[in-house]
Amino acid sequence: MTSGIGSWGVYLPYWRLERSAIAQSLGIAAGRGERTVASFDEDTTTLGVEASRRALATTASEEISQVLFSTPEPAYQDKTNATTIHGALSLDQHAAAYDIVGSVRSGVAALLMGLDAGARETTLVMIAEIRTGLAGGADERDSGDAAVAFRCVPEGAAVELIARASTSEEFVDRWRVPGEASSHQWEERFGEEAYVPLARAAFQEALKKAGITAEEIDTLIVTGLHARSLRVIKNSLGVDADRLAPDLALHAGNLGAAHLGISLADTLERAAPGHVIVTLQLADGADALVWRTTDAILDIQQAQRAANAKSVEEQLVSGRTDLAYNSFLTWRGQLHREPPRRPEPGRPGAPNMLRSEGWKYGFHASRCTSCGFRHLPPSRVCLKCKAVDEMEPERLADLEGTVATFTIDHLAFSLSPPTVGVVVDFDGGGRFRCELTDCDPSTVKIGMRVQMTFRRFYTADGIHNYFWKARPLQTSSAKEA
8 A cells, every 4th residue: 555645634714815905005006816814813723723624524533643733933932833733633642743833844844754754654744824924015915824734644645755856055035033023035036046946956856766757747836935936947847837736826825835735735636546746845945746646546535525625726716805904904913903991811721721621622522421411511410311420522623513593793892893603503412602703794694504613712921712613614516516
């Protein structure tokens, strides 16, 4: 059997910022299309959770032996972000969790480490990105937010890595020191002089190791943050334009560290067995990876469609595009608005969070083993039959539910008003009151189908308060068909 990537998951946030909104607000040219935007209650950790849930939709989470999380924009420093994802996925305590963070190239490193470890034990790799630039700048306009996850397996892979090559050289093209919200970039012509020969060398060496020529490549994926170098490289490697991967820039933007993985996932969703893919990323050097799909890919594609996983193509065209530019600036911390005149929320208590980890992070209810009644939050005493300590935990994060009633609150403070509160009846029993996110308040109704999503409620004294919200059920068109 073949080791490699056994499944994948992509998460593109619900919100989009149209570039025309930037142009209208600032009186500048900003181009066509839109960029993906993480909501005010999302960060790279929550994005990683959502991508991972899609990657694990067709398998048991108990199989995961190791978690590797990579992002240039971690929610925490001095604390492992991967452990939060570990908790939200309800993984086994013996599954290791590590961060590989700091730069765009860290994403490729995490993937390669995951593939290496995956040859021995199932490893989950997540790459998440939230990119923010200064108002009116190219990074703000052309970037995007997203996450991708890969389950790397020792056998039964959909795609295998057959060769790789890298080049590295010390030069200053793009940088950001700790505490800065946006990156600096050197003059573009200099970056082109540095990147182009490094990319060509890595590409040629990878093809040589794989024993193939450029004519045998079915899909070429070229990613990186240096736009000028990308244009030159795409036209100079001897690969026809019709074999270049679709450009995500129009509807998503440049997704930074996550871009390579998302383009690879997009290609895998349509690939047939024996499809040869070359990914080339430019970031402080170049990394060229040569992939070949296996006979298992058709069954894995079908399994992911059956699990109701939205494809990359579907997610690209399904976002909400009426985000106001001033809201975007507020969410990014560049527009400081008057807070409510109410007490500041207290920081979450570490002992309480540890004791309630199954509920807070894994969204575990308890089901009475005597009568079957389900309790949210978990309870020691059954509300129906009064049995004591006859409970078994039950994860509800992946269950769907129905809105029993709702309220739309225009007075409660929110960075995305109004706040929508719902009471959800879960399939199989259990009722829970929570916030509904990623929705158009005018479309909320009793009977609406919803699913749960992991979010950051607030941050107090540097501690993020993560928990679960509901959102309208997202259904794949393939599933509907």
